[in-house]
Amino acid sequence: MKQHRLAAAVALVGLVLAGCDAKTSDVELKTPSQKASYGIGLNMGKSLAQEGMDDLDSKAVALGIEDAVGKKDQRLKDEELVEAFTALQKRAEERLAKASEEAASAGKKFLEENGKKQGVVTTASGLQYEVVKKADGPQPKPTDVVTVHYEGKLIDGKVFDSSVERGSPIDLPVSGVIPGWVEGLQLMHVGEKYKLYIPAELAYGAQSPSPQIPANSVLVFDLELLGIKDPAQAQEQAPDSPSAEPAAPAQ
Structure with a gap:
């Protein structure tokens, strides 16, 4: 700051x-x-x-x-004001550093325990997922644009973003989201619902995209793949954007 x-x-x-x-x-x-x-x-x-x-x-x-x-x-003299602002800035940086450290530690412990649960699969990248609802639809490719519904939470259950709450699914490019989503979406079939447990390094890492998400946070997403858009149609229609929300899954 x-x-x-x-x-x-x-x-x-x-x-x-x-x-x-x-x-x-x-x-x-x-x-x-x-x-x-x-x-x-x-x-x-x-x-x-x-x-x-x-x-x-x-x-x-x-x-x-x-x-x-x-x-x-x-x-107050300018020197006094500069000193005061510097002190507040230092305090804010210390608070963010502490929150980041705590999030990293809590996230590591969470993933270790979560990976032991029945039905949770851990991939080579460290992504964890759970199939909530199975379907036999097609699977998206990295070049596809997909339509999804999702809800994102921290490991303490706090919701930071939800297309479900907004009542409107979104369209987004498979390759234009955080790495955990890129991998997770390509595992899914249209019509399926997954729960993704995304390590910080596959989400936003040490960079906090919003005050609602501490740096180094593990993110939990309930994700439903509603459809895959035709490439020509996807270019003609401007995709919905969750960028105004506190934490879109975009890169």
């Missing part, structure tokens, strides 16, 4: 505060502008909390905004 990003986030949060002396209970949320302002503060607050910035002083934020808007002399 860069210093300018933190500063911008803090400023946006401050914009929705009523001021040092105002009470948040007195703020009205009636007009589109007021509602949008609240939404900005809500989203930025969630973002800051996810990055470990859950102990910011809202009164101090409001004071900074008030001084800037009122063109008053700033109460």
